[in-house]
Amino acid sequence: MKFHRYALLLLLLSSLFPPPCLCQLNDDVLGLIVFKSALLDPHQSLSSWNEDDASPCAWKFVQCNSGNARVSELHLDSLSLSGKISRSLEKLTSLKLLSLSNNNLSGPISPDLALIPTLDHLDLSRNSLSGNLPPSLAALQFLHLSHNALSGPLPDNMFDNSLSPRFLSLAGNRLEGPLPASLSKCVTLNHLNLSSNRFSGGFPRGIWSLERLRTLDLSRNVLSGEIPAGMASVHNLKELDLHGNQFSGSLPSEIGLCPHLSKIDFSYNFITGAVPESLQKLNELAYLSISNNFITGDFPQWIGGMSSLEHVDFSSNALTGSVPSSIGELKSMKFLNLVQNKLIGGIPSSLGECWSLSVLRLGGNAFNGTIPNGLFDMKLEELDVSRNEVTGFVPPPSSKLYESLEILDLSGNNLVGDIPPEMGLLSKLRYLNLSWNHLESRMPPELGYFQNLTVLDLRSNALTGSIPGDICDSGSLAILQLDDNSFVGPIPDQIGNCSSLYLLSLSHNSLSGRIPESVSLLSKLKILKLEENELSGEIPPQLGRLENLLIANISHNRLVGRLPAGGIFQTLDATSIDGNMGICSPLVKSPCVMNVPKPLVLDPYAYASQPGREARSPPRRTFLSVSAIVAISAAAFISVGVLVITLLNASARRRIAFFDNALESMCSSSTRSANMAAGKLLLFDSKSAAERLCNVDLNSVLNKAAKIGEGVFGSVYKATTDGTTVAIKRLLTSNRVQYQEEFDREVRILGKAKHPNLNPLRGYYWTPELQLLVSDYAAEGSLQARLHESASPPMTWGERFRIVVGTAKGLAHLHHSFRPPIIHYNLKPSNVLVDENVNPKISDFGLARLLTKHVVSNRFQSAMGYVAPELACQSLRVNEKCDVYGFGVMVMEVVTGRRAVEYGEDNVVILSDHVRVAVEQGNVVECVDPGMREYPEEEVLPLLKLALVCTSQIPSTRPSMAEVLQILQVINTPLPNRIHPQF
Numbered sequence: 009m010k011f012h013r014y015a016l017l018l019l020l021l022s023s024l025f026p027p028p029c030l031c032q033l034n035d036d037v038l039g040l041i042v043f044k045s046a047l048l049d050p051h052q053s054l055s056s057w058n059e060d061d062a063s064p065c066a067w068k069f070v071q072c073n074s075g076n077a078r079v080s081e082l083h084l085d086s087l088s089l090s091g092k093i094s095r096s097l098e099k100l101t102s103l104k105l106l107s108l109s110n111n112n113l114s115g116p117i118s119p120d121l122a123l124i125p126t127l128d129h130l131d132l133s134r135n136s137l138s139g140n141l142p143p144s145l146a147a148l149q150f151l152h153l154s155h156n157a158l159s160g161p162l163p164d165n166m167f168d169n170s171l172s173p174r175f176l177s178l179a180g181n182r183l184e185g186p187l188p189a190s191l192s193k194c195v196t197l198n199h200l201n202l203s204s205n206r207f208s209g210g211f212p213r214g215i216w217s218l219e220r221l222r223t224l225d226l227s228r229n230v231l232s233g234e235i236p237a238g239m240a241s242v243h244n245l246k247e248l249d250l251h252g253n254q255f256s257g258s259l260p261s262e263i264g265l266c267p268h269l270s271k272i273d274f275s276y277n278f279i280t281g282a283v284p285e286s287l288q289k290l291n292e293l294a295y296l297s298i299s300n301n302f303i304t305g306d307f308p309q310w311i312g313g314m315s316s317l318e319h320v321d322f323s324s325n326a327l328t329g330s331v332p333s334s335i336g337e338l339k340s341m342k343f344l345n346l347v348q349n350k351l352i353g354g355i356p357s358s359l360g361e362c363w364s365l366s367v368l369r370l371g372g373n374a375f376n377g378t379i380p381n382g383l384f385d386m387k388l389e390e391l392d393v394s395r396n397e398v399t400g401f402v403p404p405p406s407s408k409l410y411e412s413l414e415i416l417d418l419s420g421n422n423l424v425g426d427i428p429p430e431m432g433l434l435s436k437l438r439y440l441n442l443s444w445n446h447l448e449s450r451m452p453p454e455l456g457y458f459q460n461l462t463v464l465d466l467r468s469n470a471l472t473g474s475i476p477g478d479i480c481d482s483g484s485l486a487i488l489q490l491d492d493n494s495f496v497g498p499i500p501d502q503i504g505n506c507s508s509l510y511l512l513s514l515s516h517n518s519l520s521g522r523i524p525e526s527v528s529l530l531s532k533l534k535i536l537k538l539e540e541n542e543l544s545g546e547i548p549p550q551l552g553r554l555e556n557l558l559i560a561n562i563s564h565n566r567l568v569g570r571l572p573a574g575g576i577f578q579t580l581d582a583t584s585i586d587g588n589m590g591i592c593s594p595l596v597k598s599p600c601v602m603n604v605p606k607p608l609v610l611d612p613y614a615y616a617s618q619p620g621r622e623a624r625s626p627p628r629r630t631f632l633s634v635s636a637i638v639a640i641s642a643a644a645f646i647s648v649g650v651l652v653i654t655l656l657n658a659s660a661r662r663r664i665a666f667f668d669n670a671l672e673s674m675c676s677s678s679t680r681s682a683n684m685a686a687g688k689l690l691l692f693d694s695k696s697a698a699e700r701l702c703n704v705d706l707n708s709v710l711n712k713a714a715k716i717g718e719g720v721f722g723s724v725y726k727a728t729t730d731g732t733t734v735a736i737k738r739l740l741t742s743n744r745v746q747y748q749e750e751f752d753r754e755v756r757i758l759g760k761a762k763h764p765n766l767n768p769l770r771g772y773y774w775t776p777e778l779q780l781l782v783s784d785y786a787a788e789g790s791l792q793a794r795l796h797e798s799a800s801p802p803m804t805w806g807e808r809f810r811i812v813v814g815t816a817k818g819l820a821h822l823h824h825s826f827r828p829p830i831i832h833y834n835l836k837p838s839n840v841l842v843d844e845n846v847n848p849k850i851s852d853f854g855l856a857r858l859l860t861k862h863v864v865s866n867r868f869q870s871a872m873g874y875v876a877p878e879l880a881c882q883s884l885r886v887n888e889k890c891d892v893y894g895f896g897v898m899v900m901e902v903v904t905g906r907r908a909v910e911y912g913e914d915n916v917v918i919l920s921d922h923v924r925v926a927v928e929q930g931n932v933v934e935c936v937d938p939g940m941r942e943y944p945e946e947e948v949l950p951l952l953k954l955a956l957v958c959t960s961q962i963p964s965t966r967p968s969m970a971e972v973l974q975i976l977q978v979i980n981t982p983l984p985n986r987i988h989p990q991f
């Protein structure tokens with residue numbers, strides 16, 4: 009009893025008043041306190057570690073051996089500790105397990121850790137430890153050093169003293185050099201992971217002698233050479249991962265002799281040959297990837313027997329043949345990737361029976377037939393059938409798919425028909441790609457339901473309708489590509505809701521209206537492609553705020569005005585802005601149009617003769633696709649050698665004042681058709697529908713008249729009766745229209761063509777021998793004279809442009825106000841009269857109606873230089889586009905002051921060729937009439953380009969005169985801030 013009380017007192021005393029130096033400080037306490045002092049412990053995880061304690065066994069994360077009260081295990085994982093691992097841990101001489109994984113520890117690993125005799129488990133994984141790997145550590149049973157920054161090679165004899173290693177992982181370091189041969193001594197090894205280093209050299213043959221190996225991971229190194237034989241001896245192997253090396257040769261044929269394999273990954277190597285037959289014996293295999301090799305031969309037909317398969321990846325090889333329908337027996341399969349092989353035949357409908365399947369990728373093969381409906385009745389998350397030869401319709405998705413599908417790629421097939429409206433119910437869809445098919449429907453409005461849609465790609469189909477405004481209701485859309493369809497209408501204002509959008513690509517549609525200002529809200533936008541639409545108006549200046557924009561293309565629309573000041577717009581190159589109606593940029597050598605309130609639509613019918621009298625052609629609303637201006641025909645010009653050129657000119661024309669009210673006195677009112685007025689002059693009244701017959705002996709008038717010209721259709725005379733001067737054209741008698749009725753009808757039609765830019769036909773005279781046409785006489789002579797013969801000063805640019813526009817208006821009236829159109833057939837400067845105000849008036853229009861076709865084509869050869877190529881070739885259908893050709897040549901003459909064809913000593917210069925070369929070489933200024941002192945360069949180039957398109961060899965690529973007028977308006981629109989002295 010006494011003893012007991014004494015002992016108790018002693019114990020009590022010693023714990024209340026521990027004598028400081030009475031006993032030696034515990035080694036474990038010392039080691040751990042010093043270890044702690046080298047660390048940064050941001051969360052105070054080690055606050056229980058108190059240096060005043062006699063024993064560390066009660067400290068957090070510390071375990072002691074109950075026998076000797078020494079520290080045996082230290083678990084300090086995931087405590088955000090940083091700093092270095094102190095050598096003081098050597099003091100813990102009973103330590104068996106040290107685990108410091110997932111901290112931020114740095115510095116080298118002390119080799120002396122291996123001096124702790126009891127240590128057999130070291131886990132320093134997921135830190136930032138660097139330096140070489142101390143070879144001494146290889147003696148540990150469990151060594152986990154993965155995901156650090158260890159570097160250098162491993163000594164070849166590193167594992168010589170490894171007695172009973174079980175687990176070795178050095179994955180995710182920067183170790184290099186060959187794998188040590190001594191690895192083969194680690195016969196007790198279960199788990200070997202050397203992945204994600206820079207190990208090189210061959211596959212160490214000795215590894216196959218590690219019979220207890222269950223996991224072998226050498227992935228992501230630069231190991232090369234063939235995989236050696238001998239694999240059969242690692243018959244316990246469960247997981248084999250060699251992906252991401254440079255192994256070559258074929259897959260090991262003995263692989264089927266490792267019956268417990270559940271995972272095989274040979275992907276991303278250079279492996280050739282066929283899939284080994286022995287593979288089918290692996291009925292525990294769940295994960296099989298041989299993707300991204302050069303594996304050939306037929307797709308394994310026995311695959312249906314490998315019932316444990318869950319993950320199958322054969323992608324990016326060269327497998328041939330078809331997929332057997334037995335694949336439907338793989339009921340556990342969740343993932344099947346056959347992308348990018350050479351598989352053919354139909355997609356087995358039995359795939360619909362793989363009810364675990366959630367990812368199915370079949371893209372980039374040659375599968376044909378239709379998409380099995382069953383595939384749209386599964387719980388798939390991803391379906392990729394892209395880039396095959398699949399035909400038929402897109403099956404309607406079933407309700408199972410509504411809740412699961414996130415990725416759908418059917419692009420690059422031959423699918424037809426609608427986008428099924430049920431598609432809108434795929435509420436989880438993130439990626440939808442139906443591009444490059446032949447889908448025809450409107451875009452289903454339900455597409456706006458998608459809450460998480462990030463990519464919508466419907467390019468290159470035949471989709472119609474407008475872009476729905478709710479397309480961005482979810483706000484998650486990042487990529488929207490609708491290019492190359494037939495979408496119409498405006499870009500919806502709500503596009504501004506697409507706040508995540510970084511690629512907006514709507515090119516090659518028929519979108520119209522303005523670019524919405526709200527596009528400027530797309531602050532993440534990197535790529536904006538709007539080219540080849542019909543967008544008009546000015547580009548909203550707010551688009552300059554798009555700071556992230558890297559690429560923008562707005563070419564080939566009808567945009568005008570300044571480019572936005574900020575962002576990428578001022579640095580766009582010409583190809584991104586070309587082909588608009590008037591973008592203002594120093595890079596674009598085309599017209600600049602600003603502050604235009606409305607799209608330019610000039611009504612070519614404004615001067616229609618009298619409503620109701622002539623059937624008008626329905627208004628053509630098509631604009632010229634301005635690309636035509638650039639697309640200068642490359643067709644060869646008519647060979648110069650075959651030309652028989654007799655340029656007739658009206659050199660005799662002189663300036664004579666012209667008067668109205670001609671022949672008034674000798675005429676009486678008449679009603680038409682009483683008789684055909686043979687031998688009398690019939691005058692059309694310009695103001696009323698009345699006509700007058702005049703008893704004038706025009707034969708005798710003609711005898712006194714002066715012949716002033718000779719044209720394709722006959723001679724022209726100036727005649728004066730009673731002080732009135734008129735022009736009388738005597739038509740060629742041969743091949744004329746035989747009957748007066750026919751002649752009368754045709755001339756009356758021409759008589760109705762009244763327009764400020766047409767020289768009106770006043771009347772006619774008909775006898776079987778003589779046909780005369782009477783018209784006003786132009787005081788100032790013809791354009792031919794003004795350009796090439798006149799002594800008066802050269803015309804200003806403004807005068808020239810006025811002539812071009814006026815001529816275009818006159819022609820547009822002839823072409824578009826009459827049905828069938830009145831074709832001039834012979835437009836050239838000598839047929840364009842110019843009055844004292846420099847207003848042009850087209851004369852001699854439509855005369856071909858009065859002659860037979862034979863004469864027309866023969867006669868035209870004499871007007872070479874103006875004649876459209878199709879006129880020279882009688883088999884072609886001729887329409888009003890031949891006048892457009894003549895107009896084009898005339899424009900070139902007006903700009904250059906040169907003749908359509910000029911003869912030198914030993915060469916012939918064809919003006920349109922000359923201009924074409926100049927434009928192509930950028931020497932436009934050199935071909936401008938040197939007589940003009942001042943002219944705006946920015947108008948000259950587009951005008952000449954227009955002229956070149958008008959003289960395209962292919963009639964259908966020439967613009968209509970209405971389109972020409974629109975373009976002319978754009979080329980020369982008076983700007984508020986630009987001075988036009990000539991206008």
Ligand SMILES: *[C@@H]1O[C@H](CO)[C@@H](O)[C@H](O)[C@H]1NC(C)=O
Nearest residue numbers: 352353354374375376377378
């Ligand atoms: C699919 O392709 C195979 C082989 O190329 C061919 O025999 C078969 O007729 C094709 N089937 C269809 C529906 O086109």
Ligand SMILES: *[C@@H]1O[C@H](CO)[C@@H](O)[C@H](O)[C@H]1NC(C)=O
Nearest residue numbers: 434435436437458459460461
């Ligand atoms: C959309 O994505 C978010 C975040 O990934 C997710 O939480 C949400 O469930 C998704 N919504 C749908 C309908 O899939």
